Amino acid sequence: MSIDASAQTLRRVKTIPVHRVLPDFARDPVNALADIGGQVGGELVRLSLGPFRPYLVTHPEHVQQVLKGDWTNYQREGMFWRPLRRLLGASILGEGRPWESSRKALQPLFTTRYVASIADRLAETITARMDELDEYAGKGQPVNAAEEMAGIVNDAVVKVLFGDKISRADGERLAPAYHTAAGSITFRLLMPFMPYSVRVPGDRAFMKAVKTIDDVVFPVIRKARAEPGDGSDVISALCGLRGDDTEGAGDRQIRDDLVSVYGAASESTATTLTWLWPQLDAHPEVAARLYEEIDRVVGPGPVKPGHVAELRYTRMVLQELLRLYPAGWIFPRMAMRDGEVDGVRIKAGSQMLISPYATHRLERFWDRPLEFDPERFAPEEQPRRHKYAYFPFGGGPHQCLGQHLFYVEAPLLLGAILSRFRMRVRTEGPFIPAPAASLRPRKDIELDVVRVGHVTGGTR
Numbered sequence: 105m106s107i108d109a110s111a112q113t114l115r116r117v118k119t120i121p122v123h124r125v126l127p128d129f130a131r132d133p134v135n136a137l138a139d140i141g142g143q144v145g146g147e148l149v150r151l152s153l154g155p156f157r158p159y160l161v162t163h164p165e166h167v168q169q170v171l172k173g174d175w176t177n178y179q180r181e182g183m184f185w186r187p188l189r190r191l192l193g194a195s196i197l198g199e200g201r202p203w204e205s206s207r208k209a210l211q212p213l214f215t216t217r218y219v220a221s222i223a224d225r226l227a228e229t230i231t232a233r234m235d236e237l238d239e240y241a242g243k244g245q246p247v248n249a250a251e252e253m254a255g256i257v258n259d260a261v262v263k264v265l266f267g268d269k270i271s272r273a274d275g276e277r278l279a280p281a282y283h284t285a286a287g288s289i290t291f292r293l294l295m296p297f298m299p300y301s302v303r304v305p306g307d308r309a310f311m312k313a314v315k316t317i318d319d320v321v322f323p324v325i326r327k328a329r330a331e332p333g334d335g336s337d338v339i340s341a342l343c344g345l346r347g348d349d350t351e352g353a354g355d356r357q358i359r360d361d362l363v364s365v366y367g368a369a370s371e372s373t374a375t376t377l378t379w380l381w382p383q384l385d386a387h388p389e390v391a392a393r394l395y396e397e398i399d400r401v402v403g404p405g406p407v408k409p410g411h412v413a414e415l416r417y418t419r420m421v422l423q424e425l426l427r428l429y430p431a432g433w434i435f436p437r438m439a440m441r442d443g444e445v446d447g448v449r450i451k452a453g454s455q456m457l458i459s460p461y462a463t464h465r466l467e468r469f470w471d472r473p474l475e476f477d478p479e480r481f482a483p484e485e486q487p488r489r490h491k492y493a494y495f496p497f498g499g500g501p502h503q504c505l506g507q508h509l510f511y512v513e514a515p516l517l518l519g520a521i522l523s524r525f526r527m528r529v530r531t532e533g534p535f536i537p538a539p540a541a542s543l544r545p546r547k548d549i550e551l552d553v554v555r556v557g558h559v560t561g562g563t564r
């Protein structure tokens with residue numbers, strides 16, 4: 105570790121030099137970052153990656169300052185956001201006026217009341233997918249965990265966003281296209297200084313995926329404008345709100361918000377649930393409690409929104425899953441002006457890496473941080489911990505809009521699956537995370553689907 109003398113500091117900042125970071129970084133960048141955060145005990149540290157020298161911010165106090173206290177100075181610019189903008193446009197996942205206007209338009213759509221109003225439809229949509237799983241179970245054919253979770257979540261999210269304004273075939277084109285876009289962007293996320301005039305691996309697949317998404321979404325927007333419905337889906341609400349501008353800009357803004365929310369809602373939920381199966385496989389005692397709760401509350405199904413409040417252990421499992429595998433594993437900010445964090449002068453233009461994956465693994469704030477233990481989230485067990493020691497949904501004014509939707513949708517999905525099936529992991533671990541836009545396992549996880557009545561043994 106060296107001391108950075110070049111930066112104009114109030115106190116000197118530790119810098120991890122490139123030759124020490126790169127080998128680990130190339131092999132497993134997600135865990136390399138977490139390890140560095142752990143080595144410095146949450147202190148602010150600078151990474152020296154050639155021309156790119158971001159700060160790694162892991163201490164909850166500093167995360168809070170960047171995301172909340174000084175949020176106007178630390179914005180979604182540069183690294184990560186710039187490549188993503190080619191997919192998301194100027195939207196709710198941006199900054200400034202477009203973000204403000206999108207947040208105002210979208211926030212009322214994801215309240216507890218709104219989610220309650222669509223929960224029946226969500227439960228029905230999810231339940232409808234279970235026959236497909238039954239077919240796999242009948243044939244003894246394994247499923248790909250990521251694809252299966254994405255398929256089920258996609259149906260649910262498409263229902264929330266587009267209602268009945270999109271055909272099933274078009275809705276199903278979105279998930280693989282978005283998955284490809286989010287996966288093929290890795291090179292640009294890791295090499296943000298690479299100019300767009302230079303073609304890099306993944307570019308072609310990325311642009312093709314964006315075109316597929318546009319080919320699906322623009323016609324649906326035009327149709328929603330021409331035939332306004334009851335407004336209970338997000339596209340109708342957005343068309344109503346942005347109804348004045350029927351020229352290109354209005355459609356573009358609606359497209360950018362829809363694509364951003366679609367991505368934020370579907371990729372994150374699906375990848376989170378993908379990580380569940382290896383954890384249940386490795387922790388039969390957790391699996392047994394989860395099965396017992398779902399058997400008791402949901403029985404043979406179908407799952408209903410009224411079950412969600414009773415699925416308390418299921419919620420704890422999801423909370424712990426989001427601690428170890430926060431789908432938004434990294435979301436950087438760029439300093440717009442000179443600032444100061446942890447006594448270190450931060451120059452305008454500096455990149456600040458915020459990683460819940462790293463903070464959630466700090467021994468200083470978590471007992472046995474690498475262990476999967478849902479009991480940490482038992483309501484009666486909750487120790488007093490810093491609010492930003494756990495922030496899978498971000499914080500400050502950009503805090504996730506979909507947290508409530510997630511805690512309704514994910515228990516419905518687990519209730520639907522586990523009231524009828526058990527998923528047995530076929531693929532040998534370990535499962536290392538890939539550094540895509542959302543945290544996904546590097547290799548495919550294959551699952552055997554077993555009907556509940558056919559399961560023998562103590563954990564049913």
Ligand code: HEM
Binds near residue numbers: 196430503
């Ligand atoms: C496991 C599920 C989810 C996780 C882990 C997650 C995580 C996050 C995180 C970390 C942020 C903050 C990004 C930043 O500060 O730059 C965020 C923002 C956002 N999320 Fe989620 N999210 C999830 C599900 C959802 C769902 C279901 C929706 C559907 C509405 C959604 C919509 C959004 C939106 C619109 C934002 C941007 C908010 C803003 O900037 O004003 N998310 N999410």
